[in-house]
Amino acid sequence: MRLRQIGEDALLAKLISLLPADRRVVAGSGDDAAIVRGDSSGKLLVLKTDCVVSGIHFDSKASPQSIGWKAMMRPLSDFAAVSAVPEFALVTLIVNRDVEVSWVTGVYRGLNRAARKFNVTIVGGETSSISGPAAISVSVTGTVEKDRWVSRRGGRPGDRIYVTGRLGSSLRGRHLRFIPRIKESRWLTAHFRVHAMMDLSDGLGADLPRLAAASRVGFVINSAALPLSPGATAENAVSDGEDYELLFTIPPRDAKRLSVHWRKKFPETRLTDIGSLIPRTSTRGTKLKGGYIHFQ
Amino acid sequence: MRLRQIGEDALLAKLISLLPADRRVVAGSGDDAAIVRGDSSGKLLVLKTDCVVSGIHFDSKASPQSIGWKAMMRPLSDFAAVSAVPEFALVTLIVNRDVEVSWVTGVYRGLNRAARKFNVTIVGGETSSISGPAAISVSVTGTVEKDRWVSRRGGRPGDRIYVTGRLGSSLRGRHLRFIPRIKESRWLTAHFRVHAMMDLSDGLGADLPRLAAASRVGFVINSAALPLSPGATAENAVSDGEDYELLFTIPPRDAKRLSVHWRKKFPETRLTDIGSLIPRTSTRGTKLKGGYIHFQ
Numbered sequence: 001m002r003l004r005q006i007g008e009d010a011l012l013a014k015l016i017s018l019l020p021a022d023r024r025v026v027a028g029s030g031d032d033a034a035i036v037r038g039d040s041s042g043k044l045l046v047l048k049t050d051c052v053v054s055g056i057h058f059d060s061k062a063s064p065q066s067i068g069w070k071a072m073m074r075p076l077s078d079f080a081a082v083s084a085v086p087e088f089a090l091v092t093l094i095v096n097r098d099v100e101v102s103w104v105t106g107v108y109r110g111l112n113r114a115a116r117k118f119n120v121t122i123v124g125g126e127t128s129s130i131s132g133p134a135a136i137s138v139s140v141t142g143t144v145e146k147d148r149w150v151s152r153r154g155g156r157p158g159d160r161i162y163v164t165g166r167l168g169s170s171l172r173g174r175h176l177r178f179i180p181r182i183k184e185s186r187w188l189t190a191h192f193r194v195h196a197m198m199d200l201s202d203g204l205g206a207d208l209p210r211l212a213a214a215s216r217v218g219f220v221i222n223s224a225a226l227p228l229s230p231g232a233t234a235e236n237a238v239s240d241g242e243d244y245e246l247l248f249t250i251p252p253r254d255a256k257r258l259s260v261h262w263r264k265k266f267p268e269t270r271l272t273d274i275g276s277l278i279p280r281t282s283t284r285g286t287k288l289k290g291g292y293i294h295f296q
Numbered sequence: 297m298r299l300r301q302i303g304e305d306a307l308l309a310k311l312i313s314l315l316p317a318d319r320r321v322v323a324g325s326g327d328d329a330a331i332v333r334g335d336s337s338g339k340l341l342v343l344k345t346d347c348v349v350s351g352i353h354f355d356s357k358a359s360p361q362s363i364g365w366k367a368m369m370r371p372l373s374d375f376a377a378v379s380a381v382p383e384f385a386l387v388t389l390i391v392n393r394d395v396e397v398s399w400v401t402g403v404y405r406g407l408n409r410a411a412r413k414f415n416v417t418i419v420g421g422e423t424s425s426i427s428g429p430a431a432i433s434v435s436v437t438g439t440v441e442k443d444r445w446v447s448r449r450g451g452r453p454g455d456r457i458y459v460t461g462r463l464g465s466s467l468r469g470r471h472l473r474f475i476p477r478i479k480e481s482r483w484l485t486a487h488f489r490v491h492a493m494m495d496l497s498d499g500l501g502a503d504l505p506r507l508a509a510a511s512r513v514g515f516v517i518n519s520a521a522l523p524l525s526p527g528a529t530a531e532n533a534v535s536d537g538e539d540y541e542l543l544f545t546i547p548p549r550d551a552k553r554l555s556v557h558w559r560k561k562f563p564e565t566r567l568t569d570i571g572s573l574i575p576r577t578s579t580r581g582t583k584l585k586g587g588y589i590h591f592q
Contacts, residue, residue, distance in 0.1 A: 003400065003425070004393035011397065011423060015404050022417040024383075034419035036384055038334070038341075038439075045334075045341075047419060049386035049435050053426045087320075088332055090345035092433045094390075097300035101307065104299065108311050121318040123330035123343055127307060129299070130349045132428020137388045139345050139435035143334075 068110025
């Protein structure tokens with residue numbers, strides 16, 4: 001069987017099944033970032049790697065700075081997902097030898113500008129040649145307090161489901177200049193009991209079912225409630241992916257307080273209640289695997 | 297200017313110059329692995345990323361298990377270089393969608409077998425498609441005691457230069473099945489004052505000049521002393537690369553004690569005194585940049 005026939009989720013599940021368990025691992029494969037017990041200090045170590053590949057995550061018209069920006073911000077968005085603070089990054093550049101040096105330094109400038117935005121230091125890296133498209137892999141380490149990290153697994157029936165920002169504009173270039181919601185995520189976990197959280201990288205229609213499955217619950221959302229980017233349709237918001245917004249759930253009793261305080265703290269960023277988690281149900285024939293979306 | 301015209305060392309130097317300094321970074325770009333101050337514990341955090349690319353680091357005839365093995369062992373060899381203990385790994389697989397799933401799971405088995413050999417746990421990873429050759433990027437984190445890490449920068453004139461094992465057999469397949477010298481490196485730093493150390497990845501002829509330059513010294517080695525693999529020539533040992541043996545220097549007064557204890561501790565692994573560090577000299581016209589090799 002070939003990779004195109006199996007799909008990424010199934011492949012990752014297969015690969016994870018090959019890995020032995022380790023008591024030091026708090027959250028691992030299948031979560032947005034790995035969280036491990038390091039030394040005796042009060043914090044956990046957080047590890048994440050991600051990559052961008054030419055022809056897949058960017059095209060040849062993108063500026064090298066924006067490519068570097070995206071390559072760094074993708075793993076940083078996973079730090080937002082688990083509410084961790086990124087600290088150090090390693091960069092692997094895999095590029096054809098006929099590429100201009102100025103393209104590579106442009107990518108590095110973008111990587112570094114993105115890193116500095118979150119006080120992340122690029123501490124090392126490698127370069128390799130390839131007889132094919134360029135690929136940039138970025139690994140980031142950081143920390144999170146033992147009682148503060150969030151996974152996609154803690155959602156409960158009744159929880160309200162929220163998304164930050166607006167959805168559906170990735171294909172119009174936002175995927176090359178987004179800012180991960182680390183500040184927002186850290187504020188949320190400082191003031192609210194966030195039951196489950198992840199970042200929207202593959203689109204609400206793929207990611208919300210993952211959160212629901214990991215939490216062993218169902219969901220119901222209303223397409224009319226989706227916060228659309230200018231010009232985007234509900235279909236864009238559900239399916240395009242690469243929004244890099246936060247998707248999270250909190251107990252319904254905190255909804256009002258969240259709404260009031262969010263507006264004061266982040267007046268320029270929307271926060272939208274898009275629906276709720278429900279008990280897992282056997283009902284099928286819905287728009288999204290594992291839950292409902294009401295298109296209007 | 298294109299990448300093929302500038303060379304890897306010059307490119308890395310250029311990229312490093314773009315990066316800001318960070319007080320938390322003990323050793324960074326330009327060393328074998330990054331070493332950073334983490335939390336308050338007595339250990340430093342060690343970070344390393346590396347990759348293997350089809351057509352560059354392995355060919356299509358290599359078994360997927362051996363490719364995974366090499367992809368993991370390359371960064372682990374850098375932990376040997378700085379005398380650190382690896383703990384966690386992240387894996388990024390960049391492969392064409394028409395690749396067989398069994399090839400990918402084979403690579404993963406090789407990655408995991410290599411990781412387990414050194415009690416390293418693969419805690420996460422990503423997959424991406426590519427319309428070109430496969431690439432596997434592995435990032436490893438670990439720790440080293442504050443007073444125990446070694447860089448390539450501490451060599452002093454008069455130091456004896458040693459290499460472990462035998463050199464020159466990488467092209468006959470050893471590069472796909474080598475075992476990083478982590479055990480040997482940890483033993484060395486537990487019992488000896490190792491002034492400078494690195495792993496031999498690009499060949500003695502490229503790596504020794506790097507150690508000498510980083511230590512601001514020269515060197516003189518004797519080709520007759522090189523520990524050759526069966527069938528290898530001195531030229532193979534100097535130029536082929538991918539030996540993944542340790543290259544290190546110690547004060548001359550410790551040479552005898554090292555020789556005696558090494559033979560007892562590692563009776564099956566050669567340890568060879570190949571020459572010495574000397575004051576930096578302005579003499580040129582030698583075989584290797586920054587030093588001498590006497591071919592016999």
